[in-house]
Amino acid sequence: xxxxxxxGLTLDQMTAWxxxxxxxxFRATQVWEWLYRKRVTAFSDMTDVHPECVELLADHYTxxxxxxxxxxxxxxxxxxxxxxxxxxxxxxxxxxxxxxxLSVCVTTQVGCNIGCSFCASxxxxxxxxxxxxxxxxxxxxxxxxxxxxxxxxxxxxLVVMGIGEPFDNYENxxxxxxxxxxxxxxxxxxxxxxxxxxxxxxxxxEFADSDLGVNLAISLHAPNDEIRxxxxxxxxxxxxxxxxxxxxxxxxxxxxRITLEYILLKDVNDQREHxxxxxxxxxxxxxxxxxxxxxxxxxxxxxxxxxxxKESITAFYDTLKKQGISCSVRLEHGTDxxxxxxxxRSKQIKKAQ
Ligand code: SF4
Numbered sequence: 001x002x003x004x005x006x007x008g009l010t011l012d013q014m015t016a017w018x019x020x021x022x023x024x025x026f027r028a029t030q031v032w033e034w035l036y037r038k039r040v041t042a043f044s045d046m047t048d049v050h051p052e053c054v055e056l057l058a059d060h061y062t063x064x065x066x067x068x069x070x071x072x073x074x075x076x077x078x079x080x081x082x083x084x085x086x087x088x089x090x091x092x093x094x095x096x097x098x099x100x101x102l103s104v105c106v107t108t109q110v111g112c113n114i115g116c117s118f119c120a121s122x123x124x125x126x127x128x129x130x131x132x133x134x135x136x137x138x139x140x141x142x143x144x145x146x147x148x149x150x151x152x153x154x155x156x157x158l159v160v161m162g163i164g165e166p167f168d169n170y171e172n173x174x175x176x177x178x179x180x181x182x183x184x185x186x187x188x189x190x191x192x193x194x195x196x197x198x199x200x201x202x203x204x205x206e207f208a209d210s211d212l213g214v215n216l217a218i219s220l221h222a223p224n225d226e227i228r229x230x231x232x233x234x235x236x237x238x239x240x241x242x243x244x245x246x247x248x249x250x251x252x253x254x255x256x257r258i259t260l261e262y263i264l265l266k267d268v269n270d271q272r273e274h275x276x277x278x279x280x281x282x283x284x285x286x287x288x289x290x291x292x293x294x295x296x297x298x299x300x301x302x303x304x305x306x307x308x309x310k311e312s313i314t315a316f317y318d319t320l321k322k323q324g325i326s327c328s329v330r331l332e333h334g335t336d337x338x339x340x341x342x343x344x345r346s347k348q349i350k351k352a353q
């Protein structure tokens with residue numbers, strides 16, 4: 001049987017696991033430093049860890065499990081990785097370069113059941129959740145890629161926006177965040193981590209009540225139920241009013257800003273009346289909400305959707321601004337490679353078929 005990757009353990013879990021086997025607390029911290037600060041990829045390289053502890057770890061765990069299947073590098077420095085999991089499934093991870101640092105977008109599930117009709121990832125139904133280890137390892141693989149380049153670059157930001165609905169894999173997503181923000185490890189600041197959900201209302205409430213303390217983004221994508229149900233199947237089960245109630249709970253509880261993601265689809269949701277309706281929907285939440293407008297990256301399988309023109313994007317933005325809504329237009333990355341989320345994966349799978 002394949003051994004799991006040790007990246008799945010939080011520091012507390014590792015401390016408890018080693019403690020139950022007679023090892024002192026400091027051993028876990030030592031191992032943790034080797035994993036996340038010195039970033040060794042073999043237990044035998046942990047030279048100051050007691051040999052018995054090294055043997056114990058190697059007997060039960062491994063470190064790396066993902067195999068690099070494909071890597072696409074864009075002229076703007078974006079790198080798309082397609083990793084093969086131990087069971088042969090493929091997942092996508094993206095490294096993006098921004099002025100403010102280097103961010104990684106991770107995948108949380110193999111496929112996705114949410115069924116957004118514009119999304120390349122959603123074309124392939126969920127076959128399983130990723131383990132916490134498999135999510136952490138995506139970041140570590142990217143960090144190891146940067147280490148190999150020898151330019152002393154660090155992953156500084158994280159977005160949980162890749163394939164899958166992170167709140168549909170809540171426990172593993174939470175452990176992943178605990179590992180990645182631990183100040184003794186990679187120490188990615190909670191303010192630099194954003195989890196994006198399609199709007200699972202009960203999980204938004206749970207997230208608000210949790211100690212995770214990271215940013216939340218909601219894929220809103222429409223100003224009313226009619227359009228949202230048309231483009232996001234999830235809206236049938238969780239209509240906008242229910243979603244807004246969960247958002248209000250989150251805002252009240254955390255007093256933290258949220259991002260409302262809005263993908264602009266030509267003639268579907270990008271007209272002036274939609275912008276006005278959206279502004280009304282945001283309403284009093286405007287002090288704690290930023291609308292992030294996302295120009296659509298067309299995918300072959302969804303030819304019914306086209307990208308909004310530059311003029312429409314600017315007009316939409318201006319209308320929101322005039323209504324006092326804080327908004328931004330997402331900068332695009334990797335336009336010369338398979339830029340849409342899940343596009344590289346679905347192409348490779350099709351090729352294999
Ligand atoms: S946009 Fe996100 S939630 Fe929707 S189908 Fe794609 S991966 Fe799933």
